[in-house]
Amino acid sequence: MAREFVHLKVRRQDNPNSQPYWEEFKIPYKPNMNVVSVLMELRKNPVNAQGKKTSPVVWECNCLEEVCGACTMLINGQPRQACSALIDKIEQEPIVLEPLTKFPVIRDLMVDRQVMFDNLKKVKAWVEIDGTQNLGPGPRFPEKIRRWAYEISRCMTCGCCMEACPNVNAKSSFIGPAALAQVRLFNAHPNGQMNKEERLQAIMGKGGITDCGNSQNCVQVCPKKIPLTTSIADLNKETTLYGIFGWLKR
Numbered sequence: 001m002a003r004e005f006v007h008l009k010v011r012r013q014d015n016p017n018s019q020p021y022w023e024e025f026k027i028p029y030k031p032n033m034n035v036v037s038v039l040m041e042l043r044k045n046p047v048n049a050q051g052k053k054t055s056p057v058v059w060e061c062n063c064l065e066e067v068c069g070a071c072t073m074l075i076n077g078q079p080r081q082a083c084s085a086l087i088d089k090i091e092q093e094p095i096v097l098e099p100l101t102k103f104p105v106i107r108d109l110m111v112d113r114q115v116m117f118d119n120l121k122k123v124k125a126w127v128e129i130d131g132t133q134n135l136g137p138g139p140r141f142p143e144k145i146r147r148w149a150y151e152i153s154r155c156m157t158c159g160c161c162m163e164a165c166p167n168v169n170a171k172s173s174f175i176g177p178a179a180l181a182q183v184r185l186f187n188a189h190p191n192g193q194m195n196k197e198e199r200l201q202a203i204m205g206k207g208g209i210t211d212c213g214n215s216q217n218c219v220q221v222c223p224k225k226i227p228l229t230t231s232i233a234d235l236n237k238e239t240t241l242y243g244i245f246g247w248l249k250r
């Protein structure tokens, strides 16, 4: 029998301090829908499964092609992007949508991922430049490094790895796998190497690399297949060497 509805069960929260509650919806099915397009249909006509008018469900999206990370949420318990979650490929219904649990909820499925951007600042995840004038082509990476550096550069700060990491939680200040991988990327960059020591120092303190328990959950959920655990292992070596020999340079 042809499918008539997409059955959603959404964990809703009206504001950052209010109690969450569940609401179910039945949205008319169309071929090739994804979770974002279902939520867009719902926004046009916010009526719940009991036929009662309700407030539209709030969520974030931007690129609609799994590049910006904004639409990341829990879909049937898995952290992933709503824009690339095709309805026809989701087996369990009702489809349960929840906000990520490691970030403060702003409203419904929208969370505040600011901590990830703060962590990138802590580790100077950028390359310093002299000015905004045309500086010409940048230096070339050796091919062997370029391959993995490109993989890491695809991080979209989506938060899936933070969600899956048991060591990222309300009691810890662990900066998490995404920012650590960016340290490896910018320390490998021919110009970024200028701030290599500052980055290593930043991850050697509280909330840094020693807070990783090597459970490997992060690498399994990363939608961009970023070599997170390899990067963390590499940084473990780098920080150990820096801890032993770094003082020689002072």
Ligand code: SF4
Residues within 6 Å of the ligand: 164, 165, 166, 167, 168, 176, 177, 211, 212, 213, 214, 215, 216, 217, 218, 219, 228, 229, 232
């Ligand atoms: S390997 Fe480290 S960063 Fe990745 S999930 Fe485990 S504890 Fe978290």
Ligand code: SF4
Residues within 6 Å of the ligand: 154, 155, 156, 157, 158, 159, 160, 161, 162, 177, 178, 181, 221, 222, 223, 224, 225, 226, 228
């Ligand atoms: S490392 Fe992967 S899972 Fe983590 S924020 Fe970046 S893209 Fe998302």
Ligand code: FES
Residues within 6 Å of the ligand: 060, 061, 062, 063, 064, 065, 066, 067, 068, 069, 070, 071, 072, 081, 082, 083, 084
């Ligand atoms: S809207 Fe950008 S990743 Fe989904």
